[in-house]
Structure formats: C-alpha cells, structure tokens
Amino acid sequence: EVRIRPDRGAGDPVDVTLWGKWTETAAHAETGMELLVTDAEEDEFGGETGYATTGDSWVVLEPDFLVDVTGIRSWVQCPRMYYLNKLSGIPLNYPVVKGTIVHEVFGDLLRGMDLEGSVVDRVEEAGLELGLLGYDPTEVEDEVRRNAAAIEGWLAQGTLDDEDTWRSEFTLISPTFGLKGRADALRRGTPVELKTGKNTKREPRFQDKVQAACYALMLNERGVDPDIGTLLYTKNTAVERTEETGDLAPAKEFTVGRGFLEFVVRERNALAAMEWRALNDPGERPTVPTGYEADANCSYCFEQDACMVVSGRLDQESKAGQIGTPVPDEERDYFDRFYTAIEEERRETHAEYRKLWEQSPEERAADDRALIDLEPIGRTEIDDARWELRARKTGDAVSKLREGDVALASDG
Known part of the structure; x- marks a missing residue:
C-alpha cells in the first residue's frame, strides 16, 4: 500500500493498494513523488475509503517527467549505460553517420522517393562527416544501397495505405506514461524500428523490443491497439550468406502483449x-x-x-x-x-x-507561441515528396514563429 494525497496534493490522504507486479513501483515510491493510477477501483475498509489497482490499471511514477524512449532502451540494458549516455555526446564515427544516412533513406522510401536518388542525395548531405572520417562517397553509397535492400524487400511485401504513407519519423508524446520519442515508421498502426546492425537470431534483441513497445504503448493511448512490433535489421541483407549462419531475414516481428507493456x-x-x-x-x-x-x-x-x-x-x-x-x-x-x-x-x-x-490554444496564442483560427487556402507538392501549406490569418495575431522554425500544424 502507498498513502497519497489526491488532486496533486490538495486532497485528504488515502491509501492505494498496488497489486501484482506494480509492487515493484511501490518500492521505488518516496515521499514527495507524484503517483498516477488509472482505472482504480474504490473500496472501503474500517470506515475509510481507499483505492486499489484493477486488471486495467496503469501505475506511473512522476508522470510529469518525460522519459525518452532511447533512454529506456539503454536503461534495460544497464542503468549505468543510461547514465553514461547522458554524459557523452554523439560520437563522430562511421557506424553513427551511416546509420543516420540509412534512416534518412528509409524515410524517403516510405514517402515514395526513388532509391538511387535518395542514396546519392543523403550521402552528399553527409559529405563533411564522411570526409572527416576519410570515407569515399562511392563506397558509402554502395554500402547504403545494400542496407536499403532490406527496406525495399520489406516494402515489397505489401503496400502502405493512404493513412500510413506519410508516417515516417513519427513523433509521439504521452502525458499519461511520461514518455516521448520518435518512431522510425508506423505501418498499419504498428511501430517499425530500423536498425543498421545485423541480428541472425529469430527474435529481435530484447532492448530493441523494449524500444518498439514504448511506441506501441503511446499509440495505445491514442486509441490505436498494435499487437505486433517490427524490427528491421538492414545489415542482414548486406552480409555474405556463406559467411553467416542463422536467420538472415531482416524483418523480425514480436508480439506486443499487456504483460510486456506493463514491464516497460x-x-x-x-x-x-x-x-x-x-x-x-x-x-x-x-x-x-x-x-x-x-x-x-x-x-x-x-x-x-x-x-x-x-x-x-x-x-x-x-x-x-x-x-x-x-x-x-x-x-x-x-x-x-x-x-x-x-x-x-x-x-x-x-x-x-x-x-x-495543459494550455488551451488561446493561452498558447496569448503566449505568442501559436497562431490559431487560420483559414487554409491551399497546398502545393514540392520537391522530395514534401508539401507547402498556405493559410490566412483571420485576426491581427502575431507569433514568434520565424522561417526555419519547426512548427506543429493541427486541425484542432
């Protein structure tokens, strides 16, 4: 049992019983922390009203602290690794640069771009980093093509419907679970994560499954109920089959069940x-x-x-x-x-x-952080399968938005 003050500390103290493996979270709880319990049932004992978790409950410590999905991936490998990753910046080495290029090509292919053109463009964009590392662009292009073969093969297994064609590099934020991250892709409502390494086992790596499950959890909060996750290991198609044994299929799926999500x-x-x-x-x-x-x-x-x-x-x-x-x-x-x-x-x-x-649109506008009540007047497709959207302001509102800023466009 944990004793809490509801309504962010404004209410009278009540006891909450955490059943099952949620007791692990109770062991971490300390005085002063915030605790969120969903779908709790009310009970009464000794004349006092309390609450208890049910089979549908989620228990979240410090929900206002937004944990990055990649942080949880490191944490389940070793909490010490999570700490070390916070201290170190992204290193300038070839695997990191190549991984970035392959991810960019992945997004381009999902948007229907030509593979050859995408590879050339993305390698050219990374020219400075590759030059500092002493890599020849032609050799890099060849290696990226071999990695991209896994992506093309996966896409060839079925077509993406209209709802999913644009869902690459999809940002997800969860107010309930205190999570944030960016999924490599969503296909038919299920998360797809791209890994530029190899995995010759039938199952995805455990920490990779945890990462994809985090996205499934956030999608579940949005009303989507993904029951599988997919990991794409692109190097599986780039290795010599005579030199490797095991399962070289690049796409590896796993079941996203309630128990695994609770573990996450x-x-x-x-x-x-x-x-x-x-x-x-x-x-x-x-x-x-x-x-x-x-x-x-x-x-x-x-x-x-x-x-x-x-x-x-x-x-x-x-x-x-x-x-x-x-x-x-x-x-x-x-x-x-x-x-x-x-x-x-x-x-x-x-x-x-x-x-x-937490803020209403009007509050964001008053804070000069948003423009609201825009009147859409048209959209034009431009290069690289991108769109230019135009809208007219109906009032005299001003904003701190400037050319080059990243903005969120919403239909309300």
Whole structure:
C-alpha cells in the first residue's frame, strides 16, 4: 500500500493498494513523488475509503517527467549505460553517420522517393562527416544501397495505405506514461524500428523490443491497439550468406502483449524514480546508477572501460569497478554542480512540453507561441515528396514563429 494525497496534493490522504507486479513501483515510491493510477477501483475498509489497482490499471511514477524512449532502451540494458549516455555526446564515427544516412533513406522510401536518388542525395548531405572520417562517397553509397535492400524487400511485401504513407519519423508524446520519442515508421498502426546492425537470431534483441513497445504503448493511448512490433535489421541483407549462419531475414516481428507493456512502464518508473532522487535525495552528491540495479554482465559490455574510468575519476560506486584516481574534490564539486543544473534545466524543458496538453490554444496564442483560427487556402507538392501549406490569418495575431522554425500544424 502507498498513502497519497489526491488532486496533486490538495486532497485528504488515502491509501492505494498496488497489486501484482506494480509492487515493484511501490518500492521505488518516496515521499514527495507524484503517483498516477488509472482505472482504480474504490473500496472501503474500517470506515475509510481507499483505492486499489484493477486488471486495467496503469501505475506511473512522476508522470510529469518525460522519459525518452532511447533512454529506456539503454536503461534495460544497464542503468549505468543510461547514465553514461547522458554524459557523452554523439560520437563522430562511421557506424553513427551511416546509420543516420540509412534512416534518412528509409524515410524517403516510405514517402515514395526513388532509391538511387535518395542514396546519392543523403550521402552528399553527409559529405563533411564522411570526409572527416576519410570515407569515399562511392563506397558509402554502395554500402547504403545494400542496407536499403532490406527496406525495399520489406516494402515489397505489401503496400502502405493512404493513412500510413506519410508516417515516417513519427513523433509521439504521452502525458499519461511520461514518455516521448520518435518512431522510425508506423505501418498499419504498428511501430517499425530500423536498425543498421545485423541480428541472425529469430527474435529481435530484447532492448530493441523494449524500444518498439514504448511506441506501441503511446499509440495505445491514442486509441490505436498494435499487437505486433517490427524490427528491421538492414545489415542482414548486406552480409555474405556463406559467411553467416542463422536467420538472415531482416524483418523480425514480436508480439506486443499487456504483460510486456506493463514491464516497460515499470522500468520507466524505476528510471524516473532514480532521476527524482538525483535532485531530491539528501546528500552532498547527486544520486546516480551503480549498475547493481540490473542483471547486466559487465564482462560482455562494450562500455565497461568507459564506465570504470568515469567511476574511478568521479569516485562513484560501480558494478564494473573503478580505474584511476579521483579528480580533486573541487573539480568533482564543479562537475556535480553543473550536472545538477543541467538536470534542473531538463525539468524546465519538460514543463514546456506539458504546455502542449495543459494550455488551451488561446493561452498558447496569448503566449505568442501559436497562431490559431487560420483559414487554409491551399497546398502545393514540392520537391522530395514534401508539401507547402498556405493559410490566412483571420485576426491581427502575431507569433514568434520565424522561417526555419519547426512548427506543429493541427486541425484542432
């Protein structure tokens, strides 16, 4: 049981009973956290009214904290990896650059563009990065084509209907589950994730299934009920079949069941609880994951060396161990101070996200963040299967929108 104050702390305290595996979330809950329970049933015991979870309930800790889907993917591999990914930027290496190119080509193909033209254009766009890495564009184009063969083969299995043709790089935000992310594609209402590596097993990798399940969870909130997820491992079509054994089919599907979705929510809750403790736990230093929270095997982890160095230099506890001597106390204090400041800024960013569903259109317009009551006057298809939309303002409203900004167009 957990004791809460409903209505964001304004109501009288009541007890909520969390049944089944939701007890894992109860173990993470601490005084001061927000707890969301959906579809709870009211019960009465000893003259006091309480609530309990049902088979349809979802339990969400700190729903205002928006966890990125890729963060949950890292977290289920190892919470320590999630922490390390926050500290490091995106590296300039060939797998990352090639992966970006293949993802761009994927989106182009979903929009009906020609493969050859897309490959040439996308490799040219990445010319600076490829030049810095010393790669020849022609060789890169050939490798991207081989990866794209998996995409073409998948598309050839069936046509996308009118509802799905444009649904690539589809942004999803969940007010209920405190999630945000961008699905590579939605096909007939089911999430599709593109991976530029290979996987010769019949099942998708576990962390990849978790990522796709996060998108399925957010789609479920929108009234879509995907029962499968698809992972496309594009390198499966680029390897020599005489050199590899196993299942080389690039498309691998898995069932998205209620139990798996509940697991994803519980892991998201554990992550959100850790982030809450980082700013709210008493102590001289922010709370960070140690790696003991997961059943990870450090000896097989490609981040083991980096993890041990960070642990050693910052004098942090780590399942992987430590390498090196700690930096001076004043430097660790400097690091902790800026780490905390960045996390506090992240909370402010989440508050801006929440305005999307907490503010009315009129409030957004008054904040100079939106133009409302526009009168559509036409649309024109332009290059690269994109559209130019035109509308007329009916009033004298002004906005901070400028050319080059990313804006959300909505029918209300």
